[in-house]
Amino acid sequence: MTLASDLAGLPARAQTAPYVGDFSRFRIVPARYPARTIGTIFAALVIFAVLNSVFSNPRWGWDVFAEWFFSEPVLAGLGRTLLLTLAGTALGFLFGTLLALARVSGSPLLASLSFAYVWLFRSVPLIVLLLILNNLGYLYSTVWLGVPFTDITFATWSTTQLITPFFAAVLGLTLHAAAFSSEIVRGGILSVDQGQHEAAAALGLPQRRQFTRIVLPQAMRTILPNGFNEIISLTKGTSQVYILALPELFYTIQIIYRRNLEVIPLLMVATVWYLVILSVLSFVQHHIERHYSRGALRNPPASALTQAFAWLRRHVPAGRAPGGEQVALAPSPSAAATRPGGEIRIGGVSKSFGPLTVLDNVSLTLRSGSVTAIIGQSGSGKSTLLRAINHLERADQGFITIDGALIGYRQDGDTLYELKEREILKRRVDIGMVFQNFNLFPHLTAIENIVEAPVSVRGIPRVHALAEARNLLARVGLADKAGAYPRQLSGGQQQRVAIARALALKPKVLLFDEPTSALDPELVNEVLDVIKELARSGTTLVIVTHEIGFAREVADEVVFMEAGRIVESGPPARVLDTPDHPRTREFLAKVL
Template sequence: MAIATDYSDARSLPQSSSGGEDYTHYRIVKAKYPARFFGTLFAAFVIVVTLQSILTNPKWGWSVFAEWFFAAPVLAGLARTLLLTALATVLGFALGTALALARVSKSPLLGGLSWAYIWLLRSIPLIVLLLILNNLGYLYATVRIGVPYTDILFAEYPTISILSPFAAALIGLSLNQAAFSSEIIRGGILSVDQGQLEAAAALGLPRTRQAFRIILPQAMRTILPTGFNEIISLAKGTSMVYVLALPELFYTVQVIYRRNLEVVPLLMVATVWYLIIMTVLSVGQYYIERYFAKGALRNAPVSLFGPTLRRLFGAPILARPQIEPASLVSSHGQLPPLPKTGAQRETFGQWRAPGWVKIHGVSKSFGQLKVLDNIRLDIKAGSVTAILGPSGSGKSTLLRTINHLERVDDGFITVDGELVGYRKSGRTLYELKEKDILKRRAEVGMVFQSFNLFPHLTVLENIIEAPVSLKRLSRPEAINLACDLLARVGLGDKTNTYPRQLSGGQQQRVAIARALALRPKVLLFDEPTSALDPELVGEVLDVIKELARSGTTLIIVTHEIGFAREVADTVIFMDAGKIVETGSPDQILNRPANARTAEFLAKVL
């Protein structure tokens, strides 16, 4: 069956010089959406009718509104509302942050106390809480400062003289706000990927810095929308303090309209002031969200007033300063010469002697599943060890036990004879406190499968964060080192770029530079190419090859058999949590002694 096609009109179409049609001068007609057009007309009609009704109806009392809008009593009440909102926001969110951190802490008693507070305060209506605080003097006539459960007393005050209506209102609003904000903050903390916490811990960052520099800034993107809802609710909720006869905005308006009986105009005074407060808070929310969105998007959100300011002043306001690597190196001087241990160790210098890793009978289980079973290894300083095996064989878990990201159930691991997570006394191991573990962990760098770069920090900030916070280097020294490392991994022009603006291979190279910035004794790679497209694998493997030639102790979990054959001194094959076979690349990959090793290699080669 033939399909008839009419090409008779083709001659009338303009032709390009190459014989094809020339589409460059065609007129483009946009698609029409009748429903959208009529919807716009309807919205405009509603707006016009509403404004006409409000502005022309004399019963709205706009002359009375104008008389009282800037009246001294109203402004005094407005000032008290703003003061209560600001103070209760700061105190409520500060206490809410502490409650949220308590909820996610590992102390069951502290977490339970935090949960009980939140449960109680969310259950009590705000008006009831305010009345209880206002009558606290009935329950406790005096406030005593001294040593509990003794007769030692430093001072004593009547409760009624301390707890004024304003103080009661502020305490009540803050306590109520803390209960709700704590759950908002906890939700934000839980929204941050666990890999971010692991990356911060692997770098040896102190727990406080992990929380306030890494986790909370990322959590803010989740916290801010609902957090500002709470602040706006708080600003309106201050009207509840009328039960304490405290003359804030709404109470002041009530007093006035009870005297002059102009109810609607005075309510409009309060309404318009509340609208102004909410508008200012909404604009503030937009810019704060925009600030914390840095690094989360490839292109930053557009500024509300940026185009206008650029037209007026000709330059962006509060532009982020850009750091030029070349100027940094020249202004801070060159890095000191890097010690070399051979002719091939010129691309990556060795800042400290490589570490010797010994794994003594390590076992690890997750519930009933035994992931590591009596692992014993001796990894020589300066060697390159590749760990192969099927998924679920325990390779990554073994790697994570070396820097104590995973606690072992039995056995222990040493780096240069020192335990990473424990202190040995006789035949007993005492686990170190977290701050001591972090210090030792910084000597064992780690590059993660999913990069785990901090998305809210630039490439440069990612690299200098740990050396500066751990006081290994001054900030100028750290910046200079970071620029040098970025140049060595081929990313010298990416200092001011955010991770999300990089390809996967570039992100992994930045992760390698970040790990190297701490000058570790041992460098761990957890399947560094498995999250990359095949085209990007080569650029990461090239960097690792240079590291292998530099003399750094490398332990690499990988599925890249050819790479392991080329760079490794030792190849380890694992299966079902056990080391099945260990030997040179030639021996393991070409002449495996174990049948399970041969079976695995037959499938992947």
């Protein structure tokens, strides 16, 4: 039997080739989802039934509702509710933030005090707290201001006169809200990746600037949803101050319906006003969350406010001040003002994490303007040594100097005094660092990442810093990405922005912690090319890398580390081609 006869025996349809051509003439039938259609119909019926029941039943008393909704007593009670909400929210979150900072501080006693406050006031019901504060005069007849444990007194007040029902309500809401908001703020702070803290510290940003500019904006993404839930709970919680006979919205409604016995219509008045308040809060929450979500999405949809501002920008002449005068950009400082590299001396440095010794008596001298590649297997102490150079890790023993100056200590004769963090940050400015995982600030654009440190640390005018940042972006091949957020960039582009950010401070020393390990192979070369160009700039470079070919091409010296020790160091030709130590030969045999 032949192949031809086999084919002849097949059905004619099986021999017909599939149609391939222009499909534009075909009609497309959308996929149908019967369950979705049934669900939509069911939801519409439920909504119609509820609205029909509410508006067709005369017992709801909508005429009474309309009579009292805008009445003077109700509006006065509404005003007190809003005032209590505003005061409780502002003071509660302010106090709660201080408690959260105390909780994450380095003081065990302060952290314990904060924990005790949160534990106590989250346990006590709000209505009980209000009653205790309203009857505080029973426990303490007077309140005084003076120096504790002395007879020095500046002022004295009668407790019953000082703590009025309104004051007791504000104080109770504040103390109650602070306990809950403290945990909300603390959770937000802890949600920020540790790499963001280290990147800010490596740039030398002052601690206050780190918190307000880097940590808090990212923490707000976690804080806001829970924070607004707390504000909404506080708004409804103001109804509990009726126990103090304070005529806020709910107490005012109670007084009215006890007189006219129209309970349901009056309760609906309160309900609708609470709905109005919470709708406004939800609107505000939505737009604040959008503001702090910058950089979180690759292509975020534009809000109505954003579109309005964009329309205004399109219709206002570019480069003109409000008065109509042309704004001239200040000239850029010289881009060639590169500082000479610093000499690094590492003497007897050891570092342990618990029982694990990561660095063991490491000594090394790296001359000014040199390029040093540190190689070795994972866990050999390479990254820890790099972090010890800029004092992100404090050495247990030994010292590291840059041009003879210690980073973490002040010398006075034969005594070394450990510096406080704010002084270390100032000295750390001379040591730039590029992290393995980039650690760009996700809520800032590429150019804002670069500008942040020169403006806040070096004190460079912002217009000059922007001009220099554009030069740096062009230098690393990203001139067209100035306004992009990190999430909108590829891994290689993010690493190049990180390099530009480190260069913006014109450091004496530039540290690279495995700058290509988090990149796809196709992106490695674009980062290595930038580092090669930097190697010719005169800045002292120290590079932890697994790219042996790159180390051979760029480095002046190669250092091989094993188990926290320097096993071998020297020129690339000797260490990589004819190593002296058998462990070096064994390592290179596996990676080459």
